[in-house]
Amino acid sequence: MIPSENRLAEEYGVALATMRMALKQLVDEGLLDRRRGTGTFVKQPAFRADLFRFFHVHDVDDPDIPVIPESRILSCQEVPLPPEVQKAFGADSASHCIKLERVRLWSGEPMLFEEVYLRLPDFEELLSLNLKTMGPLLYPVFLEKFGILISSATDELSFGIATETSAKQLELASEAPVAVIQRIARNPAGRVIEFRRVHGRPERFRYRVTLGDQPA
Amino acid sequence: MIPSENRLAEEYGVALATMRMALKQLVDEGLLDRRRGTGTFVKQPAFRADLFRFFHVHDVDDPDIPVIPESRILSCQEVPLPPEVQKAFGADSASHCIKLERVRLWSGEPMLFEEVYLRLPDFEELLSLNLKTMGPLLYPVFLEKFGILISSATDELSFGIATETSAKQLELASEAPVAVIQRIARNPAGRVIEFRRVHGRPERFRYRVTLGDQPA
């Protein structure tokens, strides 16, 4: 909780109405929360998990049931920056980054193979973390362990051919067709935090997204 | 342009600051536009064309160049409501609807085959319109000819098999693999206006979307 509008106005030597306008602005920006009769509070940066749960593996019976696939981490190591990751991170990137590989399963079957690239030195600690204890969603981990909030992402979907690794992990023939999702995720300042490439089994792959002003 | 804040405050018998707050609210809701030294204006409902240009057919040389594919309308007729369209439109739907079929081409090659379902009687006039004169984007036509604004859409992407018709139009072998996009588009009130099913040639298909708070 921060001091009341009365105290703040006095402290900063401005009129009450002026302070009210300033506070209103911060509320509009989502930084404060005001409750009549109670006070003004700093808002926790809300992680909109719903925004990032949009890999829908369609339930056999009801495609409207969303599922968070189970996660199995294969490896997590420091590697030289691949060129496309370099392009996404921009000029101010280090020469190396962290590469995390994992498989996501549903009902015991591998559905997605993910390669996640993260900036160094920001995520250096990840190398020494016990990855087994992590939940299936990465962004809450970024927020809790590293204080890094992912607030926007650009996904690009296309069709491609499985690599040797992705074919093996998805239990497909090599060079089988796969769904390809490439994601660039950013913090609120627009800095690219993550580059991700995902291969998915095509026959059960489903991606859903809603754009525009959501009706209430 | 609407009257100045001074005149409005006087007319409605409220203080200037109160009228200012009220106007501010309407600005926040996107209904008004205020310009200092000029006046207050009713805002045209902005059609966010950028929101709906997200079928990216990747340019061979530069995948970052967005393209609006050319449009060729094949048919436009009244048909009974297919079950999945019924489900999208809901209980208050008529028993028939308009079905519009078209092919979208780029560099003369067919890339996408679209089946667009629209509500009756809202779009009744579409049957008698000269479709040749329409531009490649449908939503501006909805707005200009019918006063209907599309403000949100949910897309669902998956992989499927070409139908007889889509294979023919895309110049593929029958039962060839295709990209499938299903779209439900709504007006600001949340009413479903359009149901669309799109088949795309997989090898050149690319779909890009950005979610979250876009950095400035």
Place this chain on the structure above:
DNA sequence: CAGTGGTCTAGACCACGTC
């Protein structure tokens, strides 16, 4: 230069939550 909106002041009264 006249009129517009943008910002600010110094009050007032009210609705709501907590104690």
Place this chain on the structure above:
DNA sequence: ACGTGGTCTAGACCACTGG
């Protein structure tokens, strides 16, 4: 009862736009 934010008042000065 008291302190909180929500709304309102009746002014003031400034910055910008247009003719």
